[in-house]
Amino acid sequence: MIRGRGLGSVCEDQPVDSDDARQEVILVVRPIPQDPVEGLRGIFAAVGSVMGSAMESAATTAMDAVATVAGPPTSAVLDRVVPGVTDAVIQRIDITGLVLGSVDLRAIVMKALDSLDLTRIVLERVDLRAVVEAALDSIDVTEVVLQRVDLVAVVDAVLDQIDLTALVEERVDIDALVATVDLEPVIDRLPIVEIAEYVIEQTDLPAIIRQSTGGVASDAIDAVRLRSYATDIATARIVDRLLPRRGRKLDAPGEPESLSESETVTESETVVTESETVPKGTS
Amino acid sequence: MTTFSEWQRGEGSHTASDYAIPEDARDFQGERAGFATRFLASAIDIALVALLMMGIWLGIEILQLIFTPGVEVQAPRAATLVVWGYVFTTFYWTVAWATSGRSLGAWVMGVRVVNRKGERLRFPVSLARAAFSVGFPIGLGWALVSKRNRSVQDVVLRTIVIYDWSLRAPLIIGSKRHS
Numbered sequence: 001m002i003r004g005r006g007l008g009s010v011c012e013d014q015p016v017d018s019d020d021a022r023q024e025v026i027l028v029v030r031p032i033p034q035d036p037v038e039g040l041r042g043i044f045a046a047v048g049s050v051m052g053s054a055m056e057s058a059a060t061t062a063m064d065a066v067a068t069v070a071g072p073p074t075s076a077v078l079d080r081v082v083p084g085v086t087d088a089v090i091q092r093i094d095i096t097g098l099v100l101g102s103v104d105l106r107a108i109v110m111k112a113l114d115s116l117d118l119t120r121i122v123l124e125r126v127d128l129r130a131v132v133e134a135a136l137d138s139i140d141v142t143e144v145v146l147q148r149v150d151l152v153a154v155v156d157a158v159l160d161q162i163d164l165t166a167l168v169e170e171r172v173d174i175d176a177l178v179a180t181v182d183l184e185p186v187i188d189r190l191p192i193v194e195i196a197e198y199v200i201e202q203t204d205l206p207a208i209i210r211q212s213t214g215g216v217a218s219d220a221i222d223a224v225r226l227r228s229y230a231t232d233i234a235t236a237r238i239v240d241r242l243l244p245r246r247g248r249k250l251d252a253p254g255e256p257e258s259l260s261e262s263e264t265v266t267e268s269e270t271v272v273t274e275s276e277t278v279p280k281g282t283s
Numbered sequence: 284m285t286t287f288s289e290w291q292r293g294e295g296s297h298t299a300s301d302y303a304i305p306e307d308a309r310d311f312q313g314e315r316a317g318f319a320t321r322f323l324a325s326a327i328d329i330a331l332v333a334l335l336m337m338g339i340w341l342g343i344e345i346l347q348l349i350f351t352p353g354v355e356v357q358a359p360r361a362a363t364l365v366v367w368g369y370v371f372t373t374f375y376w377t378v379a380w381a382t383s384g385r386s387l388g389a390w391v392m393g394v395r396v397v398n399r400k401g402e403r404l405r406f407p408v409s410l411a412r413a414a415f416s417v418g419f420p421i422g423l424g425w426a427l428v429s430k431r432n433r434s435v436q437d438v439v440l441r442t443i444v445i446y447d448w449s450l451r452a453p454l455i456i457g458s459k460r461h462s
Contacts, residue, residue, distance in 0.1 A: 191291075198290045204306075222305055225320075225393040225448065229308070232317020232432075239427050249431050250314040 043112045050108075051099060059086055304448045308393075313401075315432040316394040316444045321423060325416070327388030332372045336364060369417050376413035381406045385447075395447040404442060412440050 063078050099105070122128075145151075168174075200206070236248055304312060340359050347354045379386035384395040384403050396412070398404055404412065415422065415436045422435030429438075437443060 194291060195287065198287050201290070202285065206304075221391060221393075222308070222448075224391070226305075226308060228320040228323055228392055229311065229317070229446065231319040235319050235427065236317055236432070243428065245430070248315075250311075251431070 043109055046112060047099065047103070047105070047108060051095065051103075055086070055090070308446075308448055311446055312448060313445055316392075316446050317432055318423070318426040320392045320394055320446070321426060321434070321444055324386070324388040324392040324394055325420070325423065327391055328375065328386045329368075329372065329388075331387055332368055332375060336367055336371060373410070373413045373417050376416060377406070377410045380404050380412060381409035389444075393446055393448040394444050396442055396444050399441045399443060401443075401445075408440055408442065412436050412442055415439065 059082060063075070063082055240247060344356050348356070376386055379389070380396045381404055384397055389395060396404060396409075398408065419435065424434075425438070426432045426434045433443070
């Protein structure tokens with residue numbers, strides 16, 4: 001008889017009983033190690049494998065114990081009986097309930113998860129495009145965004161991060177944009193006369209005209225007027241010194257001071273002194 | 284340089300009526316004119332009237348020599364000159380002050396006569412002021428001591444003589460320095 005033991009193989013180095021013509025071969029079937037199935041199926045497969053190994057180990061131990069006590073002839077009987085018994089036992093035991101009640105599935109799962117690179121597995125095994133498209137087909141993304149997203153905050157954050165001016169300068173054809181603008185309403189809103197007066201004043205156009213067209217007579221008249229004005233100031237100053245007062249009130253007509261009939265001027269009123277009134281050209 | 288915004292707010296700006304005025308004179312436009320200027324303006328007007336009367340007299344005499352040869356040319360009597368001088372001056376000032384607000388002398392000296400609101404004088408006021416000025420010329424002397432450069436005529440008729448070098452009279456004349 002050739003009796004072999006091993007992991008799925010027949011061992012030929014066992015003693016042979018020459019008296020017995022019959023050779024008995026005991027085959028022990030063990031699962032061929034396979035690459036672990038990844039994912040949730042792998043987890044359950046691992047759990048099943050552990051449970052199967054435990055049952056097989058218990059059966060093997062029991063068979064070895066019986067074979068040791070009863071001897072080789074008994075072993076053959078056991079080979080025939082034990083599988084049937086085992087199947088009957090398995091059929092009568094709620095293995096699922098047993099596993100759920102006795103096994104720390106959470107620890108097993110966590111350990112399995114720790115040993116797995118789920119990200120890589122998902123990237124390799126899952127058709128993400130199909131998943132996403134299916135998800136997008138099933139939901140109204142616009143409505144979800146409008147309801148769930150703070151668009152103002154998003155836009156503000158985006159605007160904070162980009163240089164909008166540079167972006168416009170780079171991407172927008174401003175000349176083409178301006179070319180489409182109707183300028184007439186804009187011009188209608190512009191104070192053209194004020195702008196013209198401003199330009200005339202800032203360029204001192206009157207002075208240019210006077211210098212180009214003015215004659216000796218106008219210059220002489222201006223000089224006489226300025227000299228006369230200076231004489232007014234000087235005369236008033238002399239008189240004011242003779243009289244006990246500080247200055248004159250030379251307000252313009254149309255102002256409240258002009259409408260009053262009083263000749264008196266309070267100290268708080270503005271007085272015109274020589275330093276203020278003498279023109280540059282006559283001092 | 285004054286920006287347009289500053290200019291619009293009136294910072295460092297002048298009105299259109301100032302454009303023809305030299306920069307040195309812009310600040311005191313619209314202020315009450317002093318005695319010296321007003322005296323010179325009146326003197327120019329009186330001289331102009333005197334020249335006008337002399338021209339009229341010469342014209343009359345020339346016409347007499349033309350049409351009645353041999354007539355002796357006589358110098359006009361002083362009383363006649365004074366009376367006609369008063370009449371001409373009153374008429375001249377009335378028309379000048381009631382229209383443009385200034386006579387030739389006032390234009391030369393750059394002054395203008397307005398009422399207390401800065402408006403052109405009405406004809407009756409202008410006539411009264413002209414007659415008052417011609418009949419009481421010494422009243423101008425009060426402008427020497429008046430706190431507001433007012434002559435007696437100004438006090439009585441509530442008129443004002445201002446510096447105004449602009450060629451055209453604005454509707455309302457105001458002082459740039461005090462506004």
